[in-house]
Amino acid sequence: MMTLINLDNYRINIRGSTGALVVGKPGSGKTVLVSYMMLKLMSLGAFPLIADTKRSDFFSLGRILDMPDSKNAQVAATPGQVAKMLRVLTNLMNQRYEHHQEHWGWDWVDYNLRPIVLVFDEFSATLSEADKATANEITGYLKQLIFKARQMGGIYLLLASQRLTADVLDRNISTEFSTRIGMQNLDRISLNLAFPGCNLDEVPIVENIPGHGLIYDDHFCTIIPQPFIAPDMSEVEVPVVVKKLVEKFENNSFSQESYWPW
Ligand SMILES: Nc1ncnc2c1ncn2[C@@H]1O[C@H](COP(=O)(O)OP(=O)(O)OP(=O)(O)O)[C@@H](O)[C@H]1O
């Protein structure tokens, strides 16, 4: 199974990774970058799940992903739907652990489990829109996924947020993301949360152009985030590519999972 994707001059390995956190002010290029990474992951066979309560670009993919006979939705558009989607996903992760215990040290790649990519666009907006109980439910499931999914979950989180403060995402959750990306220049609070432990004066300044940003990955040899430029997706018809990839992997050679919920 291939588990590597390219991003500018960098390679990101989803095996052994929890996911990527993408932070940046409006218009900095978060959605474009996340859509690029989602398509790359889908081209490795990843099954997509989408949380987009702003009902913007990602929400429109529901027309392709959610069939009338689907058991569970792949696209969630309200905080309540997001909580339900995360509950279904957390259950799947737990089933994967229960059903795959025979080999010491094996992970989801060894068991040939289908990877899943969870796209969460505008995380902070979703939380502020949710009532308290739903917001707690969402962060509770997210915690379980980020702390537990790495070995057997095969679940890769792509979480984009405009703001990053400790009330939006606990520091102990934000630092669990294997890859952390800041689009354009971030304020000092977001920088501190996205790239903890590094001297802010050493953080490179990037151009204030959409698509330009800083990237940190657990596999880099430095804690200082590095400048990168995200691919320009303006010529890519994302829904068309999504449809093709869905069709390509409709019949696939991943392990059959009797408890698969979609
Ligand atoms: N990598 C890129 N290369 C070239 N242009 C880009 C790139 N990324 C973004 N842009 C341009 O910037 C615009 C805004 O990007 P995008 O919608 O991804 O920002 P965002 O951070 O998600 O904003 P919002 O917070 O409003 O959702 C895009 O419509 C596109 O024109």
Ligand SMILES: [Mg+2]
């Ligand atoms: Mg956006």
